Amino acid sequence: MKVRFLGAHNCETDAAGMMCLLVDGRIVLDAGALTRNLPLEDQFGIRAVLLTHGHYDHFRDIPMLGMNLFLNGRSVDVYGSDDARRALAEHVLNGGIYSRFFDHPEGSPTLRYHVVEPGTSFRLGDYAVLPVALPHPVPVLGYQLTDASGRRFFYSGDTGAGLSACFGDIDPHLMAIDVTAPSRYTAFFAARNQHLTPETLAAELKAFKKLKGHLPPVVCVHMNPHGEAEIAAEIERLSAELGSPVYLAREGLTISV
Numbered sequence: 370m371k372v373r374f375l376g377a378h379n380c381e382t383d384a385a386g387m388m389c390l391l392v393d394g395r396i397v398l399d400a401g402a403l404t405r406n407l408p409l410e411d412q413f414g415i416r417a418v419l420l421t422h423g424h425y426d427h428f429r430d431i432p433m434l435g436m437n438l439f440l441n442g443r444s445v446d447v448y449g450s451d452d453a454r455r456a457l458a459e460h461v462l463n464g465g466i467y468s469r470f471f472d473h474p475e476g477s478p479t480l481r482y483h484v485v486e487p488g489t490s491f492r493l494g495d496y497a498v499l500p501v502a503l504p505h506p507v508p509v510l511g512y513q514l515t516d517a518s519g520r521r522f523f524y525s526g527d528t529g530a531g532l533s534a535c536f537g538d539i540d541p542h543l544m545a546i547d548v549t550a551p552s553r554y555t556a557f558f559a560a561r562n563q564h565l566t567p568e569t570l571a572a573e574l575k576a577f578k579k580l581k582g583h584l585p586p587v588v589c590v591h592m593n594p595h596g597e598a599e600i601a602a603e604i605e606r607l608s609a610e611l612g613s614p615v616y617l618a619r620e621g622l623t624i625s626v
Contacts, residue, residue: 421526
């Protein structure tokens with residue numbers, strides 16, 4: 370399994386893209402920086418898009434993907450919570466802001482939306498997909514993907530303290546986890562359990578290691594570019610403390626799981 374980071378941040382700059390991962394060129398996890406980074410032929414190779422939740426930085430390029438597919442007589446399956454579907458259908462793909470690709474009035478939908486439930490696994494071709502509920506001010510689904518060889522990858526989307534509640538259900542060989550800001554913002558994010566910092570990530574990873582007896586490599590995502598250097602220094606110290614690889618993702622990074 371190969372995981373390519375098309376976007377690894379929570380904001381967009383000339384060097385940073387919003388959250389979007391591409392697995393084996395076929396499965397997309399979140400769509401914050403999808404169409405800006407893939408030529409049309411690669412977009413046509415996408416078999417499914419998995420959305421973690423209905424925040425803009427995680428679904429931004431869904432409308433553009435829909436238009437590219439529609440104009441070329443193609444379609445794709447989109448998976449996520451009903452909350453994420455409503456966010457897109459009511460506020461973006463509503464026929465006013467942009468075309469209604471979930472239920473296009475002129476024919477079959479370009480984007481076939483499937484509502485999934487936490488704890489209920491499903492198949493995507495050769496992959497088994499397990500959605501899990503994660504803490505955040507809006508409903509978030511993290512996803513563990515298992516390929517035909519048994520290799521497992523887990524992506525958290527946005528999450529806060531309490532991520533460890535799902536650790537009994539997953540056992541990945543690689544994890545990509547939200548670390549949005551330096552640890553000096555821990556109290557700020559803890560007030561609404563919005564995001565992790567290196568400090569709160571440390572507690573979650575120690576819980577994983579205690580439960581499983583090991584810790585897989587962890588790649589950190591959703592960083593704010595403004596605080597990235599500070600995050601990187603704290604994550605380097607955390608990796609040394611845990612004796613296990615913990616590092617920041619970057620746009621264009623590809624990891625073999």
